[in-house]
Every structure is written in structure tokens, then in C-alpha cells.
Amino acid sequence: xxxxxxxxxxxxxxxxxxxxxVNMAELMNEAIEDALSKxxxxxxxxxxxxxxxxxxxxxxxxxxxxxxxxMGAKNKPFMRVTTGGTTGGSIAIAxxxxxxxxxxxxxxxxxxxxxxxxxxxxxxSSVALGEVSIYLELGYDYEKLRRNMGAGAAIGVGAYQxxxxxxxxxxxxxxxxxxxxxxxxxxxxxxxxxxxxxxxxIEQVLDTPYISYPLRFGMVTPASDGSCAMIxxxxxNAKKFTDTPVFVNGVASVSNETAIVTSEAGGVGQxxxxxQLGAKISAKLAYEQAGISFPEKEIDYAEVYSPFPNxxxxxxxxxxxxxxxxxxxxxxxxxxAPDGDLxxxxxxxxNSTNAIGASALERVAEAALQIMGKAxxxxxxxxxxxxxxxxxxxxxxxxxxxxxxxxxxxxxxGI
Amino acid sequence: xxRLEYIKKQYPRTRRVHGNWYLSSYQYKFNVKRINxxxxxxxxxxxxxxxxxxxxxxSFPPRLICPKCLKxxxxxxxxxxxxxxxxxxxxxxxxxxxxxxxxxxxxxxRQDGADTTWLANLPEGFDFFKVYVGMxxxxxxxxxxxxxxxxxxxxxxxxxxxxxxxxxxxxxN
Ligand SMILES: [Zn+2]
Numbered sequence: 001x002x003x004x005x006x007x008x009x010x011x012x013x014x015x016x017x018x019x020x021x022v023n024m025a026e027l028m029n030e031a032i033e034d035a036l037s038k039x040x041x042x043x044x045x046x047x048x049x050x051x052x053x054x055x056x057x058x059x060x061x062x063x064x065x066x067x068x069x070x071m072g073a074k075n076k077p078f079m080r081v082t083t084g085g086t087t088g089g090s091i092a093i094a095x096x097x098x099x100x101x102x103x104x105x106x107x108x109x110x111x112x113x114x115x116x117x118x119x120x121x122x123x124x125s126s127v128a129l130g131e132v133s134i135y136l137e138l139g140y141d142y143e144k145l146r147r148n149m150g151a152g153a154a155i156g157v158g159a160y161q162x163x164x165x166x167x168x169x170x171x172x173x174x175x176x177x178x179x180x181x182x183x184x185x186x187x188x189x190x191x192x193x194x195x196x197x198x199x200x201x202i203e204q205v206l207d208t209p210y211i212s213y214p215l216r217f218g219m220v221t222p223a224s225d226g227s228c229a230m231i232x233x234x235x236x237n238a239k240k241f242t243d244t245p246v247f248v249n250g251v252a253s254v255s256n257e258t259a260i261v262t263s264e265a266g267g268v269g270q271x272x273x274x275x276q277l278g279a280k281i282s283a284k285l286a287y288e289q290a291g292i293s294f295p296e297k298e299i300d301y302a303e304v305y306s307p308f309p310n311x312x313x314x315x316x317x318x319x320x321x322x323x324x325x326x327x328x329x330x331x332x333x334x335x336x337a338p339d340g341d342l343x344x345x346x347x348x349x350x351n352s353t354n355a356i357g358a359s360a361l362e363r364v365a366e367a368a369l370q371i372m373g374k375a376x377x378x379x380x381x382x383x384x385x386x387x388x389x390x391x392x393x394x395x396x397x398x399x400x401x402x403x404x405x406x407x408x409x410x411x412x413x414g415i
Numbered sequence: 416x417x418r419l420e421y422i423k424k425q426y427p428r429t430r431r432v433h434g435n436w437y438l439s440s441y442q443y444k445f446n447v448k449r450i451n452x453x454x455x456x457x458x459x460x461x462x463x464x465x466x467x468x469x470x471x472x473x474s475f476p477p478r479l480i481c482p483k484c485l486k487x488x489x490x491x492x493x494x495x496x497x498x499x500x501x502x503x504x505x506x507x508x509x510x511x512x513x514x515x516x517x518x519x520x521x522x523x524x525r526q527d528g529a530d531t532t533w534l535a536n537l538p539e540g541f542d543f544f545k546v547y548v549g550m551x552x553x554x555x556x557x558x559x560x561x562x563x564x565x566x567x568x569x570x571x572x573x574x575x576x577x578x579x580x581x582x583x584x585x586x587x588n
Contacts, residue, residue: 014424016423016424016426018426019426020426020427020428020429021426021427021428021429022426022429023429056436059434059436122436122438125438126436126438129438129441129443130441130443133443134443134445135564137445138450138454138563138564139454139561139563139564139565139566140564140565141536141565143510143511144536145534146508147506147508147510147519147521148521148534156504156506156521159504160502160503160504160523163502163503163504163548164502164548167547167548184421188422195421196421196422197419197420197421197422198422199420200419204419208419209507210505210507210518211506211507212504212505212506212521213504213505213506213518213543213544218419257482262478263445263478263479264445264446264450264478264479265445265450265476265564266450266474266476266477266478266479266531267464267474267475267476267477267478267529267530267531267532267533268523268531268532268533269472269474269482269483269530269531270532271501271525271530271531271532272501272502273502
């Protein structure tokens with residue numbers, strides 16, 4: 001095994017639907033300043049930069065060309081990582097390996113998204129246009145395809161997962177609304193989030209119309225502008241930078257098939273979209289590295305990537321934190337509230353704030369801050385082990401980082 | 416619908432400059448070798464799937480490469496005209512000819528005999544609240560066939576014997 005990577009700091013910009021006061025570079029700068037201000041590390045200590053966002057959503061495909069000045073990255077090694085929705089999770093993993101390999105001592109991992117700059121429709125079109133063109137060529141009716149794809153973009157995949165999940169677990173729309181309400185209440189207590197709704201109720205959620213059955217307008221993730229920055233370093237350096245180091249003990253990224261279209265209009269291999277074998281494999285790999293044998297007992301805190309409430313339930317089960325088809329019952333009993341047995345998404349989650357490229361990094365960042373005891377909406381519980389999860393990419397990547405307040409106890413296998 | 420309230424912060428506005436991307440200028444390439452055979456069968460009113468000799472997975476519409484074993488599937492097999500709903504959703508859209516936004520069902524179906532799903536259509540105006548996972552369907556062929564996916568006009572719901580069986584079982588218990 002290589003060098004043990006340690007997180008010493010994590011920072012955010014303020015998130016909103018329109019950060020009309022800043023451009024991409026200035027938005028990125030806010031998070032970096034925040035991350036540096038929380039530890040004794042200066043920009044001169046950074047040896048390598050890893051940055052990313054969802055391509056094409058701002059209409060700038062290599063935004064780093066504009067941003068290096070505002071990131072303090074001039075004349076330093078720089079890497080761009082982008083895997084769609086999991087961009088942040090992949091950046092966290094890239095930063096982990098940059099340190100673990102011994103190549104660099106201190107790495108600044110950053111991610112951002114300024115969705116108000118561009119058009120999400122154009123961004124998504126640029127992702128799916130190749131597939132859509134082939135379907136049209138093969139005689140698919142344009143109107144029907146547009147309708148199918150409209151429900152088949154991220155929200156559609158969420159809706160498919162919801163339909164099959166609800167069928168399996170017998171959870172109701174009220175259960176989904178309960179997840180949303182918990183997230184938005186948590187967001188209201190966190191300084192950097194987007195949809196702060198301290199007085200949101202289940203009735204209000206169920207009063208909104210369907211966007212894609214069974215997901216209602218009041219249940220879905222917003223489109224946000226925002227950025228996130230994290231500092232990864234070695235155990236040695238961490239002693240200089242902070243009193244509250246967080247050890248990264250396991251990472252994994254596993255791909256899984258999407259639920260709508262495959263290449264060249266072929267049939268989709270994933271028949272039940274809520275099975276999520278990729279998440280199970282990802283969890284197995286990361287837990288094994290971290291020496292976790294009983295995730296449901298050993299993990300104290302979870303940040304999962306859930307733009308839609310059904311996903312929060314599904315991921316918690318697939319990542320081994322609850323038994324299959326029981327997560328919604330835990331929510332009814334308040335187990336997942338900030339003062340519950342297993343606090344989940346105290347930050348408000350992706351359901352309250354979604355700056356796409358940054359979202360998965362924010363999960364890791366919040367998990368780290370909860371261990372440090374420095375989170376915006378800190379759980380009163382003592383947290384030793386936490387996970388930060390990401391989902392997305394071509395709707396099929398699952399990233400996972402396992403963090404703890406001490407280095408891994410055992411390590412099977414090696415690099 | 417009541418307006419959803421959230422704590423909002425107003426940020427001052429900086430200057431904006433407009434830009435444009437022309438997505439229609441891109442060209443995509445795809446391999447028609449296998450799909451063409453499938454389309455030829457559709458013209459004749461037949462359904463064929465492609466079977467991987469290595470793992471016996473049948474794909475419909477055919478896939479060029481088996482993702483499980485990375486082999487080229489090359490065995491064509493005939494499929495039945497029936498299918499089941501694998502997953503579904505409903506979307507709200509205003510299409511040409513509509514005066515207001517209407518709900519439309521969106522379904523992914525699994526052709527009986529195949530191990531994959533694909534996006535299909537239900538009859539126009541079908542109420543999506545009546546759709547469920549596992550619902551049996553049957554193909555309605557188009558009148559004049561062109562040798563592409565439009566030959567399958569839509570999938571028609573057929574009688575589901577499992578509903579009666581479930582009711583009987585419940586009554587007995
Ligand atoms: Zn195979």
C-alpha cells in the first residue's frame with residue numbers, strides 16, 4: 001500500500017439558482033478561499049490541482065483555460081477529471097490516488113458548476129444527441145422520442161427507479177415526501193445550500209403536480225450555481241495543517257448500465273433499474289479496503305447522492321446501511337435525522353443543492369466535515385466513520401469514498 | 416399549486432455576453448451491420464433477437480457486442496409478439512395538436528424471450544395510472560411496413576391472468 005491520504009480541509013461557495021454576481025472563475029475562487037481559511041495550509045503548499053465540472057453545461061469545454069489565475073494554479077501540475085454527475089466523486093478519487101501514489105504531497109481537489117451560465121437542455125442534448133440521432137435514423141417518431149427522452153433524462157431514470165423501488169418496498173409517496181422534507185429542513189441549517197425550506201411540510205410536497213410519475217415538482221433537485229474545494233495531503237503534512245485530520249481509507253468507482261438507451265439503439269441489459277449491482281460492488285470494494293466488515297454497524301454517517309428522494313432510500317440499502325426494502329421505515333422512525341442513530345445528508349443533500357459537477361465532491365466534503373466536527377449542520381452524534389457517495393456520469397457510475405478519524409485498521413490486497 | 420417558499424438571497428448582477436453552440440453541425444457514426452438484419456425481419460412482420468453463444472443472453476433490439484463476455488453475438492432467434500412492462504413513468508407534454516399539457520405514459524418493455532429492455536409506445540391516450548410493472552403487452556404492427564422501428568406501431572395491453580389469480584389467492588386466504 002502507498003501513502004495514506006488525509007483530508008485536512010473542505011470549503012464551499014454559497015449556492016443559489018443564479019449566482020449572477022460572479023463568473024465561473026470567481027465562483028471557484030470562493031470555495032478555494034474557504035477551504036484554505038479552515039486550515040494552516042496556504043496556496044504555496046499545494047503541489048497539484050485536480051478540477052472538473054460537467055462538460056458543456058456552461059458552454060465552455062475547457063474552463064480551466066479561464067480559471068487558473070483564480071485558482072492559484074499557474075506553473076503547477078494540473079489535471080482535469082470529468083465524469084458527468086459523478087465528476088466530484090471521481091475528482092475525490094483522483095486526489096486520493098495522487099497522494100497515495102506518492103507523486104504529490106498536497107493536492108487541491110476542486111469542482112464547480114454554474115448552471116445559470118448556460119442551458120441544461122443544450123448541455124444534456126450534447127450528451128445524448130449521438131444516441132438520439134441513431135434512434136431517429138431507425139424510424140423512431142420524433143415526438144414520441146422527445147417525450148420518452150424527456151422522461152428519460154436524469155429525472156426519468158429517477159422516476160423509473162422510483163416506480164420499481166416503490167413496487168418492491170411498498171413505500172408510499174408520503175414516504176418519499178418525508179425524505180424531501182428532512183433534506184430541506186437540514187439545508188435550512190447549513191450556510192452554503194440552495195433550497196433552504198425550514199417550514200416545508202409533507203402536505204406541501206404532495207400538493208405539487210407530477211413532473212414524471214411518481215416524482216412531483218416539490219420532490220426534485222434544483223439546478224444550482226456553486227463550487228466545492230478539498231485539500232488532500234499526507235499524514236506527515238496533515239499534522240502541520242490541522243488538528244482534525246480525516247483519513248481516506250477506501251475508494252471505489254464502478255460502472256453500471258443505464259436504464260434508457262444503449263449504444264446503437266440496442267436493448268438495455270438492466271431490466272430492473274433499482275437493482276443497482278454497481279452500487280453493491282462499489283460498496284464491497286471500498287469497505288474491503290477500509291477494513292469495514294459490518295457497514296450497518298460501523299458507519300456512523302452517510303452522504304448519499306440523491307437528486308430524487310427514492311434514490312436516497314435505494315442507495316442506503318444498496319450501500320449496505322439498511323436491509324433491502326426497509327429504508328423508508330427508518331425515515332418514519334427518525335433514525336436518519338441529524339440526532340438519530342444514522343444521520344444521513346445533514347447538509348441537505350443533492351435534493352436541496354445540485355451544482356452538478358460539484359455535487360459528488362460536496363458529499364465527500366460534508367462527510368469529512370462531519371468527522372472533523374466543523375459541518376454547517378453538525379450532527380450532535382460523535383462520528384468516526386462516514387461515507388461520501390456519487391451517482392451519475394452516463395447515468396451509470398457509482399463512486400464511493402470511505403472516511404474515518406483514524407487510518408485503516410487492516411488492508412487486504414495491495415496496490 | 417401554492418408557491419413553494421424558500422430563503423432566497425439576492426445577488427447583484429454583473430454584465431452578460433451571449434454566445435451560441437450549433438449542435439446540429441455534429442456528425443455521428445454507427446454500425447448498421449447487425450441492426451439491418453433485424454430491420455429486414457421487421458419489414459416481414461417478424462421479431463428477431465441476437466443471442467450470445469457464450470452466455471446465452473438475448474438482446475432485442477440487437478446489440479453489437481455482449482457486455483458480459485465481450486463476444487460478438489451471432490445467433491439470430493425468433494421472439495414472440497408478447498412483451499411485459501419492465502419499468503414505466505408518466506410525463507407531461509404539450510405536443511403539436513394538443514391545446515393543453517397532457518399526461519403521456521413512457522414505458523420500457525421486455526420482449527418475451529429477450530433479456531433486455533427498450534423504450535416502446537402504448538396506444539395514444541392510454542392512462543398511465545393503469546400501467547404497472549409486469550403488465551403484459553402485445554405488438555400492434557403498422558399497416559404498411561418500411562423496414563424500421565416505425566413498423567411496430569405500439570404495444571397493446573392484453574388480459575393479465577395473474578390479476579385473477581392474485582384475487583383468488585387473496586380470497587382463499
Ligand atoms: Zn455473452
